[in-house]
Amino acid sequence: MVAEAEVVCQQSVPVLDVPFFGKGSNVEEIDELLAISSPKLGKLADLSSASQLDMNSLEKLPDPSIESTVLQFVPEIRSGSFADIGPRRYMEDEHIRIDDLSSHLGTLYKFPKPSAFYGVFDGHGGPEAAAYIREHALRFFFEDVNFPQTCEVNDVFMEGVEDSLSKSFLLADLALADDCTVNSSSGTTALVAIILGRVLMVANVGDCRAVLCRKGKAIDMSEDHRPIYPSERKRVEELGGFIDDGYLNGVLSVSRALGDWDMKFPKGSPSPLIGEPEFRQLVLTEEDEFLIIGCDGIWDVISSQHAVSLVRRGLQRHDDPEQCARDLVREALCRNTFDNLTVIIICFSYADHREQPSPRPRRVRRCSLSAEAVCSLRRSLLDANANW
Numbered sequence: 001m002v003a004e005a006e007v008v009c010q011q012s013v014p015v016l017d018v019p020f021f022g023k024g025s026n027v028e029e030i031d032e033l034l035a036i037s038s039p040k041l042g043k044l045a046d047l048s049s050a051s052q053l054d055m056n057s058l059e060k061l062p063d064p065s066i067e068s069t070v071l072q073f074v075p076e077i078r079s080g081s082f083a084d085i086g087p088r089r090y091m092e093d094e095h096i097r098i099d100d101l102s103s104h105l106g107t108l109y110k111f112p113k114p115s116a117f118y119g120v121f122d123g124h125g126g127p128e129a130a131a132y133i134r135e136h137a138l139r140f141f142f143e144d145v146n147f148p149q150t151c152e153v154n155d156v157f158m159e160g161v162e163d164s165l166s167k168s169f170l171l172a173d174l175a176l177a178d179d180c181t182v183n184s185s186s187g188t189t190a191l192v193a194i195i196l197g198r199v200l201m202v203a204n205v206g207d208c209r210a211v212l213c214r215k216g217k218a219i220d221m222s223e224d225h226r227p228i229y230p231s232e233r234k235r236v237e238e239l240g241g242f243i244d245d246g247y248l249n250g251v252l253s254v255s256r257a258l259g260d261w262d263m264k265f266p267k268g269s270p271s272p273l274i275g276e277p278e279f280r281q282l283v284l285t286e287e288d289e290f291l292i293i294g295c296d297g298i299w300d301v302i303s304s305q306h307a308v309s310l311v312r313r314g315l316q317r318h319d320d321p322e323q324c325a326r327d328l329v330r331e332a333l334c335r336n337t338f339d340n341l342t343v344i345i346i347c348f349s350y351a352d353h354r355e356q357p358s359p360r361p362r363r364v365r366r367c368s369l370s371a372e373a374v375c376s377l378r379r380s381l382l383d384a385n386a387n388w
Contacts, residue, residue: 073286075348077116077195080322083342084329086297092123093295093342094134094188101194105142110149112197117141118344119192120208122295124252129259130188132179133172140175141168141192153197161196162279165203169258173275176259177267187252187260190277191222193293193346198284200291203277205256207296211304212282213289216312218304221280221291225256232256241272248273284348290315291346297339298332311345319351 077099085091098104101115119137123130141147145167148160169190176182189206202210202221210221225232227248232255236248244250249263249272258275265271292307307328314324329341
């Protein structure tokens with residue numbers, strides 16, 4: 001059973017009756033920007049395993065009547081989230097979670113089932129950029145880009161989804177430049193996860209992170225965009241930027257972000273700081289238990305594997321993703337994180353569908369006797385036998 005759709009934000013997120021943003025920020029312009037932006041780095045990792053299907057196999061799916069157990073798996077989506085200001089004076093994180101995207105958007109949209117959408121936005125330079133992206137997220141990601149619609153998942157559809165999400169990020173970036181209510185020094189990282197049928201796709205700009213739990217093992221579904229990483233350093237330096245003490249142009253700790261237009265070149269010009277996302281995707285199987293997405297306040301002090309282990313133990317105890325999100329934030333606070341904290345836990349099945357922890361063997365207490373005690377016990381037994 002799919003959980004009821006829920007959007008987590010400070011106010012309702014507009015879906016249809018939202019004015020379009022300023023002139024010059026349309027889909028045609030985005031097509032031109034995609035052509036001149038930095039080249040995509042492609043899929044960031046080989047996520048294949050014995051139980052995982054390559055996306056190329058989607059178009060070769062067998063007849064449903066003879067599908068294997070792996071192919072018959074259908075995620076049962078539910079989620080929980082928690083956010084905390086942490087040690088900061090201001091809260092600059094935002095997030096959105098929708099467990100049933102089809103129901104939330106209405107009959108005008110047709111998606112494979114189940115369908116779900118999640119996003120975390122970690123602001124800097126003020127809360128304006130993150131709040132703006134969260135407020136207009138559904139317009140950017142589904143309305144303005146003519147998001148592809150179908151009930152069947154195949155390569156062509158998923159290529160259309162990736163292209164649509166790429167345009168959405170760039171539309172959102174341009175919107176921040178055009179909107180006078182957003183300070184030009186305000187920016188935000190952004191990570192979104194979308195589930196369409198059995199396919200999970202993650203798009204990321206910045207240092208938020210998505211981590212998949214597969215039979216207790218952590219699998220990173222995103223790459224942190226930091227200036228010190230070789231691939232990002234090379235791109236930044238080729239476009240005229242520099243790295244000073246780990247900061248882009250001595251100012252920003254990430255090399256990709258939406259907004260920050262006081263650091264970007266004029267629209268249409270390649271810039272060291274970009275809003276272009278990178279993607280990872282896979283086909284979910286019964287071995288995939290849940291996904292964690294969170295802002296860097298979590299990942300600065302907790303490794304991907306430790307987060308997965310903590311959440312997995314919590315779900316095996318109480319099967320409550322909301323409580324697991326709270327526990328993960330509490331763990332980061334105990335480890336003295338210095339940032340705002342936001343995390344979403346997305347479960348793909350219920351506890352009784354997953355492998356349960358094996359019971360611990362009973363401990364047998366053993367005691368040792370001294371030589372004198374052994375002799376005394378032996379005499380007592382002999383005396384008892386003699387009397388018998």
